[in-house]
Amino acid sequence: MTPDEFIAKWQSTTLKERSAAQEHFLDLCQLLNEPTPASIDPTGDFYCFEKGAKKTTGGDGWADVWKRDHFGWEYKGKRKNLNDAFIQLHRYAPALENPPLLIVSDMERIIIHTAFNGTVSKVHSLALEDLRIPAKLQLLKWAFSEPERLRPTLTTAALTENAARQFGELAQTLRQRGHDTQQIAHFCQQILFCFFAEDIGLLPNKSFSKLLEIGQKRLEHLPLMLTNLFNTMATGGFFGTEEIDWFNGGLFDAVTPLPLTRDDVRMLRELARLNWSAIEPSIFGTLFERGLDPNQREQLGAHYTDPASIMRLVNPVVLDPLREEWRLQKIKIAALMKKADAAKSTITRNKTIKSAQALLSAVFERLQNFRVLDPACGSGNFLLLALRGLKNLEHDVILDAERLGLPRSFTLVGPENVLGIELNSYAAELARVTVWIGEIQWMLNHGFSLAKNPILKTINIIDQRDAVVNADGSEPNWPTADVIVGNPPFLGGSKKRGVLGDDYFSTLGTIYAGRIPAGADLVTYWFEKARSQIETKKANAAGLVSTNSIRGGANRQVLERICKTTTIFNAWSDEPWINSGAAVRVSLICFGNTEVTPVLNGEKVAAIYADLTESDNDKKLNLTTAKLLLENNNVSFEGTKKYGAFDISGDLARSWLAIPNPHGLPTSNVVKPWRNGKDIASRASDTWIIDFGLNTSEIDAALYEFPFQHLLNNVKPYRDTVRRERTRKNWWIHEEARSGMRKALTGLSRYLCTPRVAKYRFFVWLDKTVLPDTRLVIVARSDDMTFGILSSQIHQIWSLATCSWHGDGNEGGRPTYNAKSCFETFPFPMGLTPADTGSGIETLDSGAIIPTVAAEYRDHAVAIAEAAFQLNQLRENWLNPPEWIERVPEVVAGYPDRIIAKPTYAALLKQRTLTNLYNKKPAWLVNEHVKLDQAVAAAYGWSNELSETEVLQQLLALNKARSS
Template sequence: MALTPHAFIARWQNSPIKERAAAQPHFLDLCEMLGEPKPSDLDPTGKDYGFEVGANKTTGTPGFADVFKRGHFAWEYKGTGANLDDAFAQLQRYAVALDNPPLLIVSDIGTTIRIHTNWTNSVSKRYDIAIADLADPVKRGWLKSALYDPEALKPSKTRQQLTEEAAGEFAVLARSLRERGHDPEQVAHFINRLVFCMFAEDVKLLPEGLFTKMLERALDYPAEFEDFARDLFGAMTKGGRVGFEKVKWFNGGLFDGDLVFPLNRDEIQIVHRAASLFWGDVDPSILGTLFERGLDPDKRSQLGAHYTDRDKIMQIINPVIVEPLFAEWSAAKAQIEALMAKALETKGAPATKARNQAQLVLDQYLQRLADFRVLDPACGSGNFLYLALKALKDLEHRAQVEAETLGMPRRFPQIGPEVVHGIEINPYAAELARVSVWIGEIQWMLRNGFSATENPVLKPLDNIQCRDALMTWEVPGDGSEGRWIEAVWPEADAIVGNPPFLGGKLLRAELGDVQVGRLFTLYAGRVPAEADLVIYWLEKGLQAIDAGRTERVGFVATNSIRGGANRRVLDRIADGPGIVAAWADEPWTVEGAAVRVSMAVYGERRNGEDMRLDGHSVQRINSDLTSSAHDLTKAKRLRENLGVAFMGDTKGGAFDVPGDVARQWLALPLNPNGRGNSDVLRPWVNGLDLMRRPRDMWIIDFGWETDEGDAALYEVPYGHILAAVRPVRASNKREAYRRLWWRHVEPRQGMWKRLRPLHRFVVTPTVAKHRLFVWEASPTIPDHQLIAIARDDGTTFGILHSRFHELWALGLGTWLGVGNDPRYTPTTTFETFPFPKGLTPDIPAMNYADDPRATAITVAAERLNALRENWLNPADLVRREPEVVPGYPDRILPVDDAAAAVLKKRTLTNLYNQRPAWLDNAHRALDAAVAVAYGWPDDLTDDEVLTRLFALNQERAAQQDAAD
């Protein structure tokens, strides 16, 4: 007959039986009462469900837990009336050795069972069950869930939600204080103090309820809040008393000075509501970011957007810090095991010597961890620093626990915030980083069963410096004039971080000409002038490795580091210390916006360590963060392709006008010079016109030689740009752009020299989801976000639109934008591409008109183009209307409103998203014709295609080098 709850209570309530004798019978009776299988029923080995798990019978080391069920709980028993807080702290200290079970349960034999939740990303919760209350089905249900379904006890609120609530409350307070005219950074500093007081109260570093009582008193007497808070902060500065309550010594710089703002009753109420939350569970890895956004009025809507970054940060920290150090521990542990086994096998002096040698191995490893330093040279609000500190403390803790099971004595954790160093240019962010690290340190100690350090509670964190990470002002000691020099980073074993994302073209706008000029001077020859800002951090990381000042570096960077000027630093990294791990293309959040990033870890590989790309083991990692044997980063520009592909026209102002306006101007009487406006008006297209529907835009173009006097003779077009362009160009930083304001800033003379003789030419968008090529009729002007290819033959068009060129363009290009769309450039993707022999762009089309390969490609290409045009502009839905001036392409207009509605959805993007069978067949036919031109099979895999194209590129590059 099953044991009833009343029978269990009668048997065990207030039992005087000692812990060791009672623990197993007590648990077995619980299983019987709850109708749950006993450990031996489910796991006869006792490895995953059993008693005294982790006990070492040889050395006499006690187990990590009295009862353990993997993935469910660890359970520690004490005698009736024992201190369960001590039991819980003991269980916390060994949780890591039990794979951190979701529940930690402590119980004395006769009065109480406590279930503590232990999920990483949930707020903590405690379920208290008196032995006398086990007749209550709800409380028995808690226990049954612990044994069978721990998820049922998981708190619904995540640490993220808690942190967002807290940040949201303080966003309101910060806004109120700013609106009263207080300095934003002082507001931030004051709120950091309040935040830490609430955290300290909830983890019992302040006397219980002290801060909340102060707020409740201030709600009755708002005018006295300032004095109350000043008294509390003053006591925390050096240690002291508030009334009769003794306050620990905190400080660490956070409580220097007596900054306190007077608060009105509504503001005190905000703080009081925030204090009602349990701050002990606030997540340090996002605390800084959330509060930074809460305090910045431009970022209030972005609260919580960085939460997913925690796992991404660990993708960097694991290969840079955790995995190498854990490998060292594995080797040290093997030595300790062998030595302790030897000590057990011998006696006397040999045994003592073996134990001493084992202790030396352990001490050396623990000292290695204590001496290990991590630097984040763009630390922001401290996310990387906190998680790096936690990783090092976890490693130390695991080593101590595992060494203890081998019979080694255990000592108090040594690693603290001194092991993490940061550089941050913003003083508020630097303070946030310190607060995050402080809270993270204290949380770790308490959650792992240790008391927080004291005297002071907060050690000074001067190792998080507020300064520029790239340059510094040096004043020589000899009295000579100061100068800007490259900043020196602190020496560190590992460097990690997420440096600022700022594209090369935006440097001047964001940093100013003076700052950018200094950067270019200091890093000349190492970082290309057009590189993104993040590249400077990658370069300095490489420099630190080369100088022997660090072992390994890991950064999050823009995914554009894989190509163009950015890749030149990665080229040196790949050819030098080497890339150990990388993620080529990952989602990330910056300033609340979704972007794509690349992550790279570099440094010397250790003991045959695997290289990993996107989480998979690979034989090599190239500088473009691929693993193929054909390293496309080594592709050379081919002379036969030069001077054919061009970036389109950059207008630099509102030169564009709608088609109906242009036609009105074209129909005007001749100008005073006897010329019509058709001289300076031309159709204009950009990527939208290609990938969607043509917008019917025109552009005013005075070329690159017309002086202002001659331009003014075209009265209406000139008048338009006088009003719309000149005021904007007057403030341009480039003197030529200001002075020649009526001309486009970059009219691409070289492009027009090649395009003018052609009746049509090929264009492709610089950035687009699909790599598509389209014919444009002369004299249409392509925008700078288009690449114009000066060829009018179907053969070249067909080769470019084949899978061979598309694969090459994807392999050699970079990716931009939220959609992570591939980017095409004249230099890297066109000029490196090896066309079939005899069909290269330096050969006029007429020279291979009789080549059957060219004919086959042309036929397939023209058919593809015709089919596309028929789908885009069906004859029954459009009419073609000549332009008002001869020589321009016909207009394509819908026949009626119903046709216009259909045509609106007929875009190249939609077509290639759908990729109907007829389109796929047309491309297959084109691919087959191009494969014949190369003399290759048409069923090659993508990797085989790239291997052959790369070999062809290298062969031709070698031939042109030999010719030189």
């Protein structure tokens, strides 16, 4: 059949839908040279006419044509309303396995609606005459044979990002004009909802777009027009000749449109052209919030957490338990309905059906009353996804129950099922709008009519307040809820005081004393609060996001407390995540009262420990039970935390060192070489530090003229802005000057250090004159025996098992060595512990240094020290080949020599770093470590062939024995 023949036949037909539909479709097959349904699928398994379908709104129906993974097709009679046909087909879509194309036709027109997941729907309309156009005919051919070719290129995520970015730019423009930020937020959200309402048909006949068009021409009348529209939406009524529904819900109660320029209106008109019905509110809210909030403006173009990642918490905590409850109830209901069908008397049948209905009613009541709390809800993405999940589940229950023979029910789950706490005023209001839009989208996408009068039901689901500290310094109460989910704020324990201020920091310490260590990250307070809610039966389970550092250090104590009162039943230990626009590594942790088999990183396990490792029932290895050992106390410390630009270049430092001070004391008293983690893992930069120690007064510090003036210019202005009073007041002193570390280093000529965060765990020596940064962990020992034990594989295994992890979205997590969990829990070999070895040292003929030890342990000490000394010498020769460098004495006697590359070796020397060395692992390095490992294993009395698990078992046993 040619296009002309097809057009001629169907232009003249007067047949009704029932008489014409199948013949029309068969003619299309002939026109397109496509097989007919029966010719390739005689059984109707994947391609057929009159495909039975269950409507999403309940009841049975029939799709006129269906082809799996291609289309659902619905016919109407000539010139009938094809939009009604599309709505009907949309209701069939789930029963038709959600085909990517939904096609409607009335014999004169064929309209193709794309329905690919994650894309903005596109509509292709073909009139009969269009079939003469090859490109139009090709569209129809692809629908039959290659539907993927019709997949829209615009994704809902891209549409949403673009909309949020442009809206954020408008908010920023309004803010630059001095308007109140809260008023800007409310005004922008009113406009946002108008765009959405217009595109889903709640604002009729493009009334908002027309208003903007007129307003651009007559700008002086725009504020009044917006006021009239918003007022009408608040109460319902007429806007011009258009009848407007009653929206209300609080969104349009306060009507104070801001003055807009023609450029503003031009931007709004461009925004109005977007398909707002397809906006993804679960990500729009986050992105829009960044545009509204001046503190997040720099993150406007940053990424967001995708919904699939959030569902890794929502599914196990919210939905999976409810799905299982319904599965069990459905079995009981099915059995009752089967019994009713077999009943011989009407009385018995009715009684049995009533029992089934009672079970179903209990399920609906459970879902209707189920509450999800997000105590750090932001713009509501967790709440919306939880609400969608609950509504989807309720809808499945409705359809399943109808299939079992019970009467159709109506959806009752709604915004009141989700609750939030949010301090940020922008986010709190936006969360409500996010939930509203998501609720309306769900209802329309499932073929339900919207309840009206008003359309936006007033929902008091978001409390705008602090979730962990009340204004009066007391602990806040959280509302009772079935479950708790969310992404609490990330703020490192070392930064809490500086960011939050002394008063808030002290209040946290008072409220949560004995429950949360002072050094724990801010996120742990939400974990403890959720644990408390579960313990007091105000919640049953929780699923929260944390940085992956929660697995170690002070943070892990919060998880240990959780494990004592409830159970971690699902966790992802180290995953990429987006937080406030930044890529980070996180742990996703679900805990609560449940009897399900625990799942860790997607695999079933016997149990999940507080460090987010799995238990081994055979080995029973739980490293979270390791205790701090007194024998290791006051040996390991973090370096100083400067909190300001105390670091200076070597050239500047040397220029100051040559200038006398008015009191005659040398500048070298307060200006020293400095090392941070990068200096150790790479090559040392020529960086020095101004260090006024612990208690130098401001008057005495001023006598060191140039260093003091530098701090006055470069540190004091910054310190004046911080909240912590001590940090502000003592602005010339490092924020954490580490008095314990300084005391422990007294009398030592050198000390050990390791970067806190590093790909490899290596230890190096630093001269006594070098000040370590906070990103270094130092060990106040000068002997090669301790260096050897810490550099051994045995200690490496322990440190990796007890460390926390640090990383970002571009790389895997890197181990973070913690002085407490990695060093102070580590059991040294018997007789060689820091407490056993005293302060005396002995230099061996090789040059290796050992501490004084009991005679029966000396041979082990010597063997370890000799191997460690040799390893260090070879490493140093590789790092700084004598032929490539010159050692230049420093300007201050006693300071370490400067290492300067000879002219032809500068580039080569840059590549000589410890990280590069351990990346390569040359044979000589491996051999030296093997010798060292053998010496250390012998000191423990162990075979050198132990597996990592066996090493950890032995060390844990030693830890328990020594800490009991």
